[in-house]
Amino acid sequence: MKRGRLPLTALRSFEAAGRLGSFTLAAEELLVSQAAVSRQVKELEAELGKPLFERRHRSVRLTTAGQALIEVLSRAFNAMDASLSEIRGRRGGGVLEISAEPSFAACWLVPNLDDFHSDHPEIDVVVDSDMRLIEFRTHEPEIAIRHSTDATAWPRAQAEHLADVEMVPVVMPCLAEDGPPLNTPADLLAYTLLHEENRSSWQRWFAAAGLPEAPPGRAQIFTEGNLVLQAALRGHGVALVDRSFAAEDIAAGRLVQPFDVSIRYGAYWLVARDFKRLSPEARAFREWLLRRIVVPDGG
Structure with missing residues (x-):
């Protein structure tokens, strides 16, 4: 196919949909409608005479032909984007x-x-x-x-390792002082446990502390680790958080770590x-x- 006849708009829609695994996400990235992305991909498939996606109920999956094409397109688009960024400069001005x-x-x-x-x-x-x-x-x-x-x-x-995550229990000093004594890890079950996303991390922590069959206990569940930390700082319960996130609050006395047991996350x-x-x-x-x-x- 001559370069002047390359269906660049359709290729861009296909590359975004294949890279993101979704026509909807591709439409959001390209600032067009989902129907426009779908139409562009169908036109490209018609021109090539081969399906590029296996269409499922809630997702799309690349065919063998689609996988081969997207590998070439992604490299090409990335190279063009990198070149344009160098010529234009990024935000600049420090x-x-x-x-x-x-x-x-x-x-x-x-x-x-x-x-x-x-x-x-x-x-x-x-x-x-x-x-x-x-x-x-x-x-x-x-x-x-x-x-x-x-x-x-x-x-x-490319990726470079920064730091491993260690999860440790933390609680406000006044909550620990006024509440049931914290002599053993099992004593934490008398407190409300603050969870990130689900109960699995606390279950792993209790197993590491020698309590693999610990009952679930009272709980508050948050979607983000920073929300868990904020809840602990307000005395809502005992949180299991990244040690590095809580380091400043522990050093300042706003939180205490009642037990030295930790788990990798x-x-x-x-x-x-x-x-x-x-x-x-x-x-x-x-x-x-x-x-x-x-x-x-x-x-």
Whole structure:
């Protein structure tokens, strides 16, 4: 096919849908309707004479032909985006945009950001606190901080290990002093337990403490780790949180860690399209972060 006849709009719609695994998400990214994406993909399939997706009730899956095409297209679009970004320059003017998961942004990055500003007052940092996985394309953050319980790599990106996550129990001193005595881990069952997402982490912690059959007890469940920490700071119960998130509050006496038992819960990673092609601002932040992020001893 001659270059002048390449169906670029349809190819862009297909690449977004295949990369995101959804016509709806592709439409949101491209700022068009879901029907427009679907129509463009159907027209591309008709022109090629082969299906590119297996269409299911609530999802789409690439066919063999679709997988082969998207690998080529994603590399091409990424290369074009990188070239345009270099020519245009990113935000410029000493501005760095970072994507960070909400819990990390609220509990670690914001409390420590003044230290980075002290070292680099010429760089303005924009924190994009979002759970979404970014593609590092134009108008998106240049680097991201991600947590995963098992993943060590992300598609079309490079990743560097930052820190393992250790979960420890914490509680307000006054709650521990006024409530039932905390002599053994089993005594925590007399308190309201604060959970992130579900009860599985607390169940793992009790198993590590020698109580594999611990009953569930009273509970409050939150969607984010930073909400769990805030609930603990307001005396709602005993939280199981990332040790590094609670370190400042423990040091200040706002929280206490009643038992030294901890459990591992994945790790945090620094992710970028290509670490060798980072802007000077992003390189400075990367160097500071790798030097600054230290998990407190213990556990």
